[in-house]
Amino acid sequence: MAVLITESVDTLTGTLEKTGAKRFRIKIIDEGVGSSGTYPGKTLEQAAKDKIFAKGTHMYLDHPTALETMDRPERTVKDLAAVLDNDAVYESGALYADIRAYSAHAGVIEEMKDDIGVSIRASAEVEEASGTRIITRLVEAQSVDFVTRAGRGGKVMDVLESARVTHSAISHGVAEATANQTREMLSRAVKDAHGGANRYTYVRDFDETNVWFNASSDYDEGSKIWQRTYTVNATAATLTGDPVEVRSETSYVPVTTPTVESKNSPPIPAGVTERKEPIVATTQIEEAELATLKQDAGRVTALESDNADLRKSVAEAVIAEAFAGLEAPRTKARILESFTATGSTMTTDALRAEATESAAEIKVLQGAGKVDGVGDTTAVDESKTITDDDIVNAL
Numbered sequence: 001m002a003v004l005i006t007e008s009v010d011t012l013t014g015t016l017e018k019t020g021a022k023r024f025r026i027k028i029i030d031e032g033v034g035s036s037g038t039y040p041g042k043t044l045e046q047a048a049k050d051k052i053f054a055k056g057t058h059m060y061l062d063h064p065t066a067l068e069t070m071d072r073p074e075r076t077v078k079d080l081a082a083v084l085d086n087d088a089v090y091e092s093g094a095l096y097a098d099i100r101a102y103s104a105h106a107g108v109i110e111e112m113k114d115d116i117g118v119s120i121r122a123s124a125e126v127e128e129a130s131g132t133r134i135i136t137r138l139v140e141a142q143s144v145d146f147v148t149r150a151g152r153g154g155k156v157m158d159v160l161e162s163a164r165v166t167h168s169a170i171s172h173g174v175a176e177a178t179a180n181q182t183r184e185m186l187s188r189a190v191k192d193a194h195g196g197a198n199r200y201t202y203v204r205d206f207d208e209t210n211v212w213f214n215a216s217s218d219y220d221e222g223s224k225i226w227q228r229t230y231t232v233n234a235t236a237a238t239l240t241g242d243p244v245e246v247r248s249e250t251s252y253v254p255v256t257t258p259t260v261e262s263k264n265s266p267p268i269p270a271g272v273t274e275r276k277e278p279i280v281a282t283t284q285i286e287e288a289e290l291a292t293l294k295q296d297a298g299r300v301t302a303l304e305s306d307n308a309d310l311r312k313s314v315a316e317a318v319i320a321e322a323f324a325g326l327e328a329p330r331t332k333a334r335i336l337e338s339f340t341a342t343g344s345t346m347t348t349d350a351l352r353a354e355a356t357e358s359a360a361e362i363k364v365l366q367g368a369g370k371v372d373g374v375g376d377t378t379a380v381d382e383s384k385t386i387t388d389d390d391i392v393n394a395l
Contacts, residue, residue, distance in 0.1 A: 022106030023085065023098055026118050028053055028144055030094030037126055037133030045090045047138040052122065053088035059099060060145045063121060066357070081105035081146060097144075109146065119147040185237035186211050186230065193239050194226070200334040204248075204344070206230075211239070212246065214341060223341055248343030308340065315339040315351060322355035326362055 031041040047053065059082040060075055068075075082101040089096055101109050109116075121144075125137040187203045194215045195201045202214045204225065211230050216223035225248060229241040319332050335358065338344065339351045 022101045022103075022110060024082075024101065024109065024113065025096065025098055026144075028088055028095040028097060028118065029120055036124075037135045039135050041093050043135055043137060044093070044095050048088055048090035048095060050138075051087050052138045053084060053095060053097060053120075053141045053144065055084055055086050057084040057141055058143045059083060059118070060143055061105070062147060063119065063145050070360070075143070081109065084144065116146055116148060119145050121145065182206070182232060182237070185232060185235075186213075189230065189237040189239050190215075190228075194243070200330070200337075202334070202338040211237075212248075214338065216337065223337055225343075250343065312336070312340050314348060318348065318352050319355050322352065322359045323362075326359055328359075328362055331358055331362070 029039065029044065031039050031044055033039075058075070058080055060079040061081050062079065064072075064075060080102070082099045082105065085098040085100040087097070121142040123139040123142075124135050125139060127134045127136050183203055183206065186206055187201070190201045190203055190211065190213045194213070200214075200216055202223075204212045204214060206212065209229055210227055212225060212227050214223040214225055225246050226243045227246045228239050228243050231238050231240060315336050319335055323332055332355075335351070335355055338354075339346050
């Protein structure tokens, strides 16, 4: 089976030729265990013999996002920063190459070379052995990109599956871990633990130790909010402890400006006690004032209701646009509920992104969105009926 993989290292050494053009020596990848699988030395050695990372291979600034992969799979010249200046060679258990940076980017690469790494995007053949993925052959290199340093450090950088659901559905690839990837890993963990054919889950928020999520079903009156502790490693998040039902609260703290004493304020004479305003323990509210307060409270309630209705209308329009031509009522209902739930902080842009990505995955399940150049792919039988349960399980 061929899949699209990425693996990163953080070794980048710069040199300067007499011509003034910037040239660098990079370690592309070395043998060992990465999050995409285990890379035996013989696999890398064969890649050098097969000239997988050949002279002229492009190097871009950052990997493409999921949307960029769909909209412009050929990438853009604006991000093209360098090319391999020779075929990669196998030395001491790793693949090395010299690169030639373009003048527009050479200075930036020179300045950041100690703080960035490089990451491959390539098709590979893999095998499963005792629960471990083995990279048996590198088939085709798409690019070797400049990326930020991975959190673990060392010569082999951590890489994880892409946080973009659409990207994962189309290319079955993996990418570097970020906060988005952590959210995606938590979403999978929550779905595995609390989801199902008729149950829907949504991660609302998380910090370093806790995750907060909604869980509901077709038979629940409303979506409940739960909190669980978790641990995370390079490839997955694991929920720990028991779920605790919680509720969200929003608090507003007044902005106070410290009182600065005037330079011209006269000092208080000795023996004289500073006069202070009396503290009123109880405030009597006149009947007219009380009626006004109640009326104002009623207006606030009405405004909150109007805002909720407007938020729901906007969400329905965004979801309808993203799912145009698709029949996925449960998926659309889940996304709508996540956006309109009490205390939800999801923005319209985040809603549009989730709806677009969910619709894209459904289209992939129905046979659309085939991408060439990422290894062997298998066409989906268009005659196959995709059920709502298939869609929910895929998400």
